[in-house]
Amino acid sequence: MELWKNYTNKLAHQWGTLDIEIFERPRSLYYGDPQLSPITNTEEPQYPLWKHLLKKYLVSYPLMLVCVAISLIMYFTYCGIQQSTDEKYPFNDSVLFIHAKSMRMAPSLGYSLLIGPVNLAYKRLATFLTDLENHRLQSSYENNLTSKLFIFFFINCFVGLFYQAFFNANFANVTQLLTSMVIVNAILLKFTEQIIPYLWKLQKKKQLIEKRSDDAQVSSAVRQLKTLTPFQGTYGDYVTIFEQYGYVALFSAVFPWVTICALVNNLFELRGDAFKYCHVYQRPFAQQSWNIGSWHYAFDILSSIAIVTNTALIAMQPTVREYFSSYTDVEYILIFVAAEHVLLAIKFFIDFAIPDVPYEVEIERVKALYESNQALRRQRANKALQAEKSIVRL
Known part of the structure; x- marks a missing residue:
């Protein structure tokens, strides 16, 4: 990840977007009373800070807590249904094994089907709340929206797996729930992002063909554009990658097949995204950016948690405990705690050793800053010289 960040900063420098956040203009959707800016000396909208904080702490955060509580209630309801189903359909009779297995999978599939719509509803709520907070800068807006999505999606998608793995120590349920969540999530994404919008496009295209006589002067390109769905931004793609990365990084020690x-899924997603952007959505407007923003910190936090999680999951395996049978429980725990600390130290050392910005890019930035300062000095010297000449003439 650090190498990737290093490479993205190199590309950002080549494309001229590395330092675009040094001075940001207010967002186009930012509103407030027009006041004179001390920086640009032009009128810009200004919004009272107390109103912004009031909306943030008395509206956004309480609603986020309510959503988290609903997510936890959903999960523990699923746990109760799953437990009663497991007791009702045991694996005692081999003849009814397939029937029992399918019935025991039903609660996991139902819970996985419910997660998708809940995530979509919360994403819309998070966007509405972030718009309501009225952030001045685009970077601040994206940071707050990303933090809202990170907190809820982490709890809604991963807390149930953590509970099954570390509190119940039921790795069979972890594997079952993880399998259903990965498969159902992939299928739902195909329907919601590609199939349904494409069918909607065909329906709109059919309606436009029937009304072609009414707008005969409109070009075919415009008519084609009307059938496409407006681009919804990249947050959906980031959330999808975040979920998948979490499933792989956090629980691959229990279910290694999740990586396959x-x-x-990524092979299908690669072609699916190409189809989506070419045939389903309208062409998005390009926006300058020098990295993926707060999502990098979200993935970095997930990577650190993954080290702790996988170390603990490996330590909880009975076969691993048998291998260290000569050690006491305390010594066994200390061994894996030490291993976890060593892995975290290696990760942090790699983060520190690999610079975010390549050395040659840093040299170019300093060189550009030096040249701009020299040009500013020459400009000031020329102005001073012209002022002296005008005084001498007088």
């Missing part, structure tokens, strides 16, 4: 599932 993720690889196969």
Whole structure:
């Protein structure tokens, strides 16, 4: 990840977007009373800070807590249904094994089907709340929206797996729930992002063909554009990658096949995204950016948690405990705690050793800053010289 960040900063420098956040203009949707800016000396909208904080702490955060509570209630309801189903359909009779297995999978599939719509509803709520907070800068807007999505999606998608793995120590349920969540999530994404919008496009295209006589002067390109769905931004793609990365990074020690599932899904997703952007959505407007913003910190936090999670999951495996049978429980725990600390130290060392900005790019930035300062000095010297000449003439 650090190498990738290093490379993105190199590309950002080549494309001239590395330092675009040094001075940001207010967002186009930012509103407030027009006041004179001390920086640009022009009128810009200004919004009272107390109103912004009031909306943030008395509206956004309480609603986020309510959503988190609803998510936890959903999960523990699923746990109760799953437990009663497991007791009702045991694996005692081999003849009814398939029937029992399918019935025990039903609660996991139902819970996985419910997660998708809940995530979509919360994403819309988070966007509405962030718009309501009225952030002045685009970077501040994106940081707050990303933090809202990170907190809820982490709890809604991963807390149930953590509970099954560390509190119940039921790795069979972890594997079952993880499998259903990965498969159902992939299928739902195909329907919601590609199939349904494409069918909607065909329906709109059919309606436009029937009304072609009414707008005969409109070009075919415009008519084609009307059938496409407006581009919804990249947050959906980031959330999808975040979920998948979490499933792979956090729980691959319990269910290694999730990595193969993720690889196969990404191969289909690669062509699916190409189809989506070419045939389903309208062409998005390009926006300058020098990195992926707060999502990098979200993935970095997830990577650190993954080290702790996988170390603990490996330590909880009975076969691993048998291998260290000569050690006491305290010594066994200390061994894996030390291993976890070593892995975290290696990660932080890599983060520190690999610079975010390549050395040659940093040299170019300093060189550009020096040249701009020299040009500013020459400009000031020329102005001073012209002022002296005008005084001498007088």
